[in-house]
Amino acid sequence: MVQRYDAVIVGAGGAGLMAALQLAGHANVAVLSKLYPTRSHTGTAQGGIGAALGNEGEDHWEWHMFDTIKGGDYLVDQDAAEILCREAVETVYDLEHWGLPFSRTPEGKIAQRPFGGHTKEYGKSPVRRACYAADRTGHMILQTCYQQCIKNQVHFYDEYHVLDLLVSDGRCAGVVAICLATGEIHTFHAKAVIFAAGGCGRMFRVTSNAHSLTGDGMAVVLRNGVPIEDMEFFQFHPTGIYKMGILLSEAARGEGAILRNKDGERFMERYAPSLLDLAPRDLTSRAMYREIREGRGIGGKNYLHLDMTHLGAEVLDKKLPDITEFVRTYLGIDPRTEPVPIQPTAHYAMGGIPTDLDGRVIMDERNTPMPGLYAAGEVACVSVHGANRLGTNSLVDILVFGRRSGRHAARFVQESDWAPLPPNPDEWASGQINRLRNSIGQERAVDIRDVLQDEMMEKASVFRDAASLTAMSEKLKELRQRFANVKVEDKGTRYNTELLEAVELENLLDLAEVLVEGALVRQESRGAHFREDFPTRDDANWLKHTLAYRGEKGVTFRYKPVTITKFQPQERKY
Amino acid sequence: MQVTLKIQRYNPEKDKAPWWGEYKIEAEPTDRLLDALNYVKWHLDGTLTYRRSCAHGICGSDAMQINGANRLACKVLLRNLGQVITVEPLRGYKVIKDLLVDMDAFLARYRSMKPFLITHSPQPEKERLQSPEDRERFDDTTKCILCGCCTSGCPSFWANGEYVGPAAIVNAHRFLFDSRDEGTVERIELLNTVDGVWRCRTIFNCVEACPREINVTRAIGEVKKAILMQKV
Numbered sequence A: 001m002v003q004r005y006d007a008v009i010v011g012a013g014g015a016g017l018m019a020a021l022q023l024a025g026h027a028n029v030a031v032l033s034k035l036y037p038t039r040s041h042t043g044t045a046q047g048g049i050g051a052a053l054g055n056e057g058e059d060h061w062e063w064h065m066f067d068t069i070k071g072g073d074y075l076v077d078q079d080a081a082e083i084l085c086r087e088a089v090e091t092v093y094d095l096e097h098w099g100l101p102f103s104r105t106p107e108g109k110i111a112q113r114p115f116g117g118h119t120k121e122y123g124k125s126p127v128r129r130a131c132y133a134a135d136r137t138g139h140m141i142l143q144t145c146y147q148q149c150i151k152n153q154v155h156f157y158d159e160y161h162v163l164d165l166l167v168s169d170g171r172c173a174g175v176v177a178i179c180l181a182t183g184e185i186h187t188f189h190a191k192a193v194i195f196a197a198g199g200c201g202r203m204f205r206v207t208s209n210a211h212s213l214t215g216d217g218m219a220v221v222l223r224n225g226v227p228i229e230d231m232e233f234f235q236f237h238p239t240g241i242y243k244m245g246i247l248l249s250e251a252a253r254g255e256g257a258i259l260r261n262k263d264g265e266r267f268m269e270r271y272a273p274s275l276l277d278l279a280p281r282d283l284t285s286r287a288m289y290r291e292i293r294e295g296r297g298i299g300g301k302n303y304l305h306l307d308m309t310h311l312g313a314e315v316l317d318k319k320l321p322d323i324t325e326f327v328r329t330y331l332g333i334d335p336r337t338e339p340v341p342i343q344p345t346a347h348y349a350m351g352g353i354p355t356d357l358d359g360r361v362i363m364d365e366r367n368t369p370m371p372g373l374y375a376a377g378e379v380a381c382v383s384v385h386g387a388n389r390l391g392t393n394s395l396v397d398i399l400v401f402g403r404r405s406g407r408h409a410a411r412f413v414q415e416s417d418w419a420p421l422p423p424n425p426d427e428w429a430s431g432q433i434n435r436l437r438n439s440i441g442q443e444r445a446v447d448i449r450d451v452l453q454d455e456m457m458e459k460a461s462v463f464r465d466a467a468s469l470t471a472m473s474e475k476l477k478e479l480r481q482r483f484a485n486v487k488v489e490d491k492g493t494r495y496n497t498e499l500l501e502a503v504e505l506e507n508l509l510d511l512a513e514v515l516v517e518g519a520l521v522r523q524e525s526r527g528a529h530f531r532e533d534f535p536t537r538d539d540a541n542w543l544k545h546t547l548a549y550r551g552e553k554g555v556t557f558r559y560k561p562v563t564i565t566k567f568q569p570q571e572r573k574y
Numbered sequence B: 001m002q003v004t005l006k007i008q009r010y011n012p013e014k015d016k017a018p019w020w021g022e023y024k025i026e027a028e029p030t031d032r033l034l035d036a037l038n039y040v041k042w043h044l045d046g047t048l049t050y051r052r053s054c055a056h057g058i059c060g061s062d063a064m065q066i067n068g069a070n071r072l073a074c075k076v077l078l079r080n081l082g083q084v085i086t087v088e089p090l091r092g093y094k095v096i097k098d099l100l101v102d103m104d105a106f107l108a109r110y111r112s113m114k115p116f117l118i119t120h121s122p123q124p125e126k127e128r129l130q131s132p133e134d135r136e137r138f139d140d141t142t143k144c145i146l147c148g149c150c151t152s153g154c155p156s157f158w159a160n161g162e163y164v165g166p167a168a169i170v171n172a173h174r175f176l177f178d179s180r181d182e183g184t185v186e187r188i189e190l191l192n193t194v195d196g197v198w199r200c201r202t203i204f205n206c207v208e209a210c211p212r213e214i215n216v217t218r219a220i221g222e223v224k225k226a227i228l229m230q231k232v
Ligand SMILES: Cc1cc2nc3c(=O)[nH]c(=O)nc-3n(C[C@H](O)[C@H](O)[C@H](O)COP(=O)(O)OP(=O)(O)OC[C@H]3O[C@@H](n4cnc5c(N)ncnc54)[C@H](O)[C@@H]3O)c2cc1C
Pocket: A010, A011, A012, A013, A014, A015, A016, A032, A033, A034, A035, A036, A037, A040, A041, A042, A043, A044, A045, A046, A047, A048, A049, A137, A138, A160, A161, A162, A163, A196, A197, A198, A199, A208, A209, A210, A216, A217, A247, A347, A348, A376, A377, A378, A379, A391, A392, A393, A394, A395, A396, A398
């Protein structure tokens, strides 16, 4: 079955919906999403969206830009960061005009609160920059963008899972997807495709990411010759609920919560004497890993405590209601009287599909675009987050660059024609589905995934070295062989979620390989990538972006310079 | 602990009628019901089908009847459910496969309520001002995650499937009571119909069912009052 559109968007989170709104009314556009749009993971974001509105104290986009670059350990492309921080302001006003119910100041303006790493006057003291809607900012952004899509009659294909990208003569020609409800394979012939398919946190055991965040977008383009940028930089957020990984926002420590080890010691005093528990995410997660390794986890186990007992009922119920509810629901404990078991949780992929400032996917270090192919949001790497993302900057990223890619694509489809469809466009996707459905193997997907997630946690997360990464690389080869024998019991066509979980697992295996190989080659420590055998940042050799390609001979690399405009790299001290 | 899950199974591609699958599993008391369902799917029977994504009560994917009550599988722990747990699809929607139901009509009703801000006056350069008190008036109804628990638990909806249902009204309330919205007249027109708010008989099932603790019946009451007064 072939459908034809000017533009197709893959993903209906904040990035995809924002892109769709630029195309609606100007071009024939369809949005494909494996989840109903409002179920996308953007909805779980709690803390806020950063923009230098200056509603609660002086602020400037230049300050925001500096914080973003320093937070990213100078791997940020500064032209992109400038756009991010400038356009954040008008983006937040757009959201308000569309009806987003921001919390308000007494004068009725959009309320703003402090967040980790956001400062005034280039690092002097905290600034109120995070615009928020209670602790449901992401939920309200997702709802508001979707509501605008309803108003503008955007056409959605809900519960369509994209399996393949179509490329002909170096041009993007569309995508192939499976309709979950019927099991039918659909070819979408399009002049432009925008990937906005979100992150890949499910390659780790403990993660704040939804079951559905399996890096499909990245894996699909990678398989078609597109590189992945800076995949070795993966953020671990310090405070996930023990074992479950459910996020407890930085806001808790902002209100005064304290991290403690088994002796009740406030161990951050030893690691970050001035910023203490509010040190940046990469640094704090490393400190926690050290404590656990050195036997100071609670009961000798691999978790620590987030102590909120001194905050009082008022703060917990009024300022941290969601967190309080999560702790009560999932741990059955009362944070007013008991400390909360937490551990670092895999949270955010700084890397992704490389793009230019208009969301065009680039194929090499000379920024050569693939005509018609775009990416935006967590799936993409512009790069505004560099080696470590600041809190509140992803929500800005998905909207600012979702919008830019949508606008560029709207112009592109006016000027260009459809690239011809390759012969048998759905051959690869149908083959993948049939191979899995008819497999006579004996391996359970869950067993492979369990090993992947456990081993990635152990060997390629917060601490890495040549030995652990080499071992992980070997393990991945073994898992890939086992995957060739994976079995799928469900032979049906409708909502065959077992089969799609196998597809997702294959995607995770591909991306884990890119992450591990990239981390092995990068012999330095920067932001979230910490090599114990190379513990310092090495600007002379490594102030550059990784572009990883995956082919017959495994993963190969090229490197792209970092764009530096206003701020020269300095030692990163807080 | 050991628990027995009694799950209603039905795959129209091969089953003539729904049947009960029984699965004994070893689990932690602190596991979510979703974890237990995943265990069954991943280890015992790969064909078991349901929706899920976020696993912490925010995306609204995994609403189902758990021991007879509408709940999100990711927001209830096994220790609160007893040794034998019955799991059935939400009532009032067509079952597509096992615990997965057809939500199309439910979501179409939500979309039909014009769930977007309607304004006619020109936009200011910066934000529209709104006092914290005005913001508070519709705070409760902004929390809806469209899981379907309320509508599926509503006897008025069981009696008449044309009723727009509590979830759609909750989302209409969210805009009707937003001081920035200028669509009051058209919204009231949509709601003031036989299949609109007037089918609500104030039975309160929706309040008990809502996993976000929205006071649904109060919101519907406020909408009814707004219609009678012709203003909010
Ligand atoms: C718990 C949590 C809290 C957070 N809090 C904050 C915060 O306070 N501030 C901040 O700035 N950032 C925060 N983040 C990060 C931020 O929320 C995400 O990075 C961002 O929302 C990603 O948006 P997106 O549009 O790129 O992708 P998503 O919202 O993840 O959407 C991905 C979309 O792609 C679709 N999709 C995926 N694969 C396929 C496929 N194969 N076929 C078809 N469709 C597909 C999905 O259905 C979905 O619609 C948080 C993240 C988490 C996990």
